[in-house]
Amino acid sequence: MTDILILTHADFCPPGHLACVLDRANLAFEVRRADHGELDGYDLERPRAVAIMGGPMSVNDDLPWLRTEIAALQRFIERRVPMIGHCLGGQLLAKALGAGIRHQGYTEMGWQPMRRLESQSPWLAHLPEEFPIYQWHGDSFDLPEGAEHLLSSPWCANQGFSWGGFILGLQGHPEMTEELVSGWIHGWPEYLDPSQPSQESAEVMLDELPRKVAELNQVAEGFYAHWLKLAELV
Structure with missing residues (x-):
């Protein structure tokens, strides 16, 4: 058992670039599939x-x-364990903190522009006023009581929040790699509907993919660096 726990919920939603960051830092981590019951019997104090x-x-x-x-x-919140949630993970953190999760009625998909709403948060210290994060979601979270509202996009007001200084909930997918973006787009074409103004077309999402992912990696690495610093692991 390691000091870093990563919870996943589908084989096509792996840690992605987060795993690359941890491997590069020689930090061991454990991946558990929550939907397979792999939290049953897990030591929550670890x-x-x-x-x-x-x-x-x-x-x-x-x-x-x-x-x-x-x-x-x-329980991790009670222990003040640094946590970072990606899309469903951000929604789960919001739910654990007492906030509601609602269906938007449309899908936000593609490289959507994020706007910073909080200028002093250390979670955002590495970021400009506007930058893209890859999106693929139909639900969104309300802000938990006491949360700092960090990020917003044109199609989703609540894109990011921090809570207690040690939690970051994100609606987007900063962990994406080229393989993941391409795999999602080619693997589920039935979900693509570019007639929705909240979606980019497959062609736009894949255009200049190496550059877009490289820039996204930099966004993600700033989040992960602060998360690991809070946990006193770097």
């Missing part, structure tokens, strides 16, 4: 840093493993 990845399900689904995961996150 991890010093927790990351929660994405998934296709809704936080509002009535699933026993979701209740188990939310209860685990609430």
Whole structure:
């Protein structure tokens, strides 16, 4: 068992670039599939840093493993464990903190521009006033009570929040790699509907993909560096 726990919920939503960052820093981590019941019996007093990845399900689904995961996150909150949530992971953190999750009625998809709403947050110290993060979601979180509202996009007002200084909840996917972006687009063409103004077309999403992902990696690495610093792992 390691000090870093990564929770996943689907084989096509892996840690992605986060795993590359941890490998590069020679930091061991453990990946557990929450939807496979792999939190059952897990020692919740162990991890010093927790990351929660994405998934296709809704936080509002009535699933026993979701209740188990939310209860685990609430224990980590009590312990003040630094946590970072990606898309579904951000929604799960919001839910664990008492906020609602709602369906938007449309899908926000593609390289969407983020606007900074908080100028002093150390989570955002590496970022300009506007920058893109890859998006693929139909639900969004409300802000938990006491949260700092960090980021917004044209199609989703609540793109990011921090809570207590040690939690970062994101609606987007900063962990994406070229392989993941291409795999999602080619793997689920039935979800692509460029007639929706909230979606980019496949051609636009894939255009200049190496450059876009390289820039996204820099965004992600700033988030991960602060997360690991809070956990006193770097």
